[in-house]
Amino acid sequence: MSGGTRSGPGRRGEGGAPSRGDAPDGKGSGGEGAGGTGGSGGEAPTDDPCDLGFALDLVGVRSPVAAVVSVGEVLDVVLATSDGYEAAVCRTRTDGARLGSLAAFEGLDQLLRCLRAGRRFAARVIEVERTRCRVEVGSVRA
Numbered sequence: 001m002s003g004g005t006r007s008g009p010g011r012r013g014e015g016g017a018p019s020r021g022d023a024p025d026g027k028g029s030g031g032e033g034a035g036g037t038g039g040s041g042g043e044a045p046t047d048d049p050c051d052l053g054f055a056l057d058l059v060g061v062r063s064p065v066a067a068v069v070s071v072g073e074v075l076d077v078v079l080a081t082s083d084g085y086e087a088a089v090c091r092t093r094t095d096g097a098r099l100g101s102l103a104a105f106e107g108l109d110q111l112l113r114c115l116r117a118g119r120r121f122a123a124r125v126i127e128v129e130r131t132r133c134r135v136e137v138g139s140v141r142a
Contacts, residue, residue, distance in 0.1 A: 050114035052107060053138040055126065058090060058100030061133050065092065065099045069128050075099060077121035077137060079112070088112060090123045090135060100133055114139070 069075075075090040080098070088102040088111055102108065102123075115121065120142075123135035 049110060050117070050119045051139055052111060052114065052121070053136070054105070054107060055134065055136045056102065056105050058133045058135060059103040061100040061131055062098060063130050065097045066128055066130055066133055068092075069099060069125055069133065071125050071128060073125045075123045075125065075135065077102065077111075077115070077123050079115045086112060088115060088121075090133075102137065111137075 069092065074093060076093055076096075077088055077090055080087050080089045080101075088108070090099045090102065091097060092099060102111065111121070120140040121137055122140050123137045125133060126136055127134040
């Protein structure tokens with residue numbers, strides 16, 4: 001089954017997703033990251049259970065949306081309900097089009113809890129093809 005894979009343990013400062021501009025955590029990093037396997041540089045781990053960061057492949061990528069999404073684009077991570085099931089999905093910021101879902105990875109339950117509590121997350125596209133999209137997800141700081 002095509003689930004997501006994590007890079008790092010999931011907490012920011014412990015190998016989580018690097019930040020850039022307004023994604024994922026609202027801080028600029030001064031340059032592009034080389035990939036999703038490294039940490040964020042000198043960020044210390046926090047006690048905030050919603051200070052999450054990870055890289056994974058989206059599930060159920062919608063080809064028409066993937067065709068217009070670019071590497072480096074920032075997506076909103078939001079809760080969506082379908083047939084009584086709750087999911088975390090990535091939507092484009094321009095028109096709210098659903099690109100795909102965040103599913104089948106360690107930490108999904110915590111992400112859903114944080115979204116339900118009103119915490120904001122963003123995903124930066126790091127790879128995109130017609131039926132595949134890899135993103136770096138992190139909390140958005142106010």
